[in-house]
Amino acid sequence: MRHLFIKFYLLVMACFMVAVVLVGWVYKDTAERAGNRYLERMMQGSLDLLTSELAHKPQTAWPQRLSEQSRQLSLPLHVGALADQPLGEEDLDFLRGGNIVIVEEDDTFRQLIPGSDQVLIVGPVPYLSYLHELHWLDIGLLLLLGLSLALPILLWLRPHWRGLLTLEQTARRLGRGDLSARSRLPASSSLARMGQTLDLMAEQLEALINGKKQLTDAIAHELRTPLVRLQYRLALLEPAPAEADRQALERDLAALDTLIDEMLTYARLDRPEMPLHPTDLELGEWARRHLPDWQALCPGKPIHLCGPSEPLPWRGDERLLTRAVENLLRNALRHATQRVELHLAAERDHLLIEVQDDGSGIAPQHAEHIFEPFVRLDESRDRRTGGTGLGLAIVRSIARHHGGEASLVASRSGARFRLSLPRR
Incomplete structure (x- = not known):
């Protein structure tokens, strides 16, 4: 459920954030721009009077006048050189035209003093600082709102997830x-x-x-x-x-x-x-124990057992495994010319039982069809060699009941059948 919840929540959050960004962009392009223009018009008259007054006074008298005006407006006032202003070229041109420039980085108003290269700087203005704080507050509220979506999504998703789990468990049992x-x-x-x-x-x-x-x-x-x-x-x-x-x-x-x-x-x-009736087996000992019975199926064609020196432990239904290997050996003895080989091997997490004969072999295009019930190749339909057509189908079914697989693998001569069983 965790993965489904995370994916669905992230999808809802992504859609929510896209909507918020679009709304924020519209707000910034309309309401915020209108607010800035309103502030500029409010400050325009006061700053025009002050800058005109400063333009007619010597610069030595500016500090005293700025101090008096600062007390009246309850705002910090000071001047700075035009060349030192943290503004782009476009804003500097706008400033030179006698207009007011709002600098959002430090929440100040700036206006050029006529007839000089000095700029009157008003601020920081508390209202502008408040707007910035309100901006972060908006972001925090949006994040809180986005996180609060998790609870209704969880409440909505939980019964669906429980239903899906019930369906999955039912399918597994079936x-x-x-x-x-x-x-x-x-x-x-x-x-x-x-x-x-x-x-x-x-x-x-x-x-x-x-x-x-x-x-x-x-x-x-x-x-x-x-x-x-x-x-x-x-x-x-x-x-x-x-x-x-x-x-x-x-x-x-x-x-x-x-x-x-x-x-x-x-x-x-x-x-x-x-x-299944699983028991613990050691495949080497199990094969040597059954080898005389398998050899009795056709004494004229010897069965050679080839296996590793180390033990091959396996757990499964011994009766079914014996039936599967016996079917493979019957099939090999039926088509072999002189001899049959039974190979035991280990490969990663699987144990391999392979039966090799020295007969005429099987064409690769028949590799899958021969495991279907009642399917026999044309050359094996002779009454002397043809079986029931169910032997290999039984082998594959036994292998799959144990979580393994039966297959025909490539061989230089004859046919080589492999029974792959998981170690467990």
């Missing part, structure tokens, strides 16, 4: 997967319509996610039951089919079972409210 979050702003709030729109969106989102969850659960139930029946009937089929036909049927049933499992896994990961 982003974390709490689909029951609602702003429920009162009707008197200036942001009530925005809050109602956000609440309506949250209700529709909750209904959509719940419907998707119910659909996924229904598909799991409806598909797995006939799949188990098919497997059971295949085992009891009489007469038994040829061995090649039986193996082909078992492969198709296994592929269908894998597809259902992948679909259910992706559906669970696609829910923003999916909870």
Whole structure:
């Protein structure tokens, strides 16, 4: 709120000061100029008489006459040389013409004594000094008025800010997967319509996610039951089919079972409210522990583990991380020619898990599309090598649930997939 208040207050103050400057300029150009002319006319008669009288007296008699006149006017009077006056050339010419000049710097009136190079100086004049003090008083009052604007601005801004905070907190809760979050702003709030729109969106989102969850659960139930029946009937089929036909049927049933499992896994990961079960891991020890299981996926293509000597501590969901790396290794083993490499590394505030194969590689233009669900490249659609099209989508979803990212990085040969996870 502080930043919003400061910005809004500065904007109001800037507009206020511009208005004050314009008003002050108009006042100075009209009222103040008129006041100075009035003062000049008031003093013109008295000073003309005095300077004319001094012009007809010798300069030795001036001090006594000035002293007498000073007592009568209650103003200091003295003379000075014309050349010593702190005036510009234009004011000096004006003074030589017999006119009165007001010097604001010392609050004095000045008039040239006829027939001499001496100037009669009257002042400081208390009225002029008062005008200067009043000028500073005006500035002080304007500043006080500007500061006093802070209170009404704060009172006006506070309920708006509280409404914005409520909307922000509601949006954050929705982003974390709490689909029951609602702003429920009162009707008197200036942001009530925005809050109602956000609440309506949250209700529709909750209904959509719940419907998707119910659909996924229904598909799991409806598909797995006939799949188990098919497997059971295949085992009891009489007469038994040829061995090649039986193996082909078992492969198709296994592929269908894998597809259902992948679909259910992706559906669970696609829910923003999916909870994580974090544990503390050391990635090097974790990889060595699972390496035999990963190698069993394809014993004919060795998996080489490459990692730093120092520990790589990480906190996250071990089950999901294992699933993500297994999907990457399955994909690499499927397309590798001879071997696959699993690299573990640390980079600033992230830990990197990279899987490299020595296959034909992937064109750069496909780098983003391959992480979309059910997207497979044309060359991978062969029944012998093509997967379900959900493996890499699951990997990216797991990475993003942990605040990381999955990507395809440039490689001299084959494909190199990177799983970037934040240290925490």
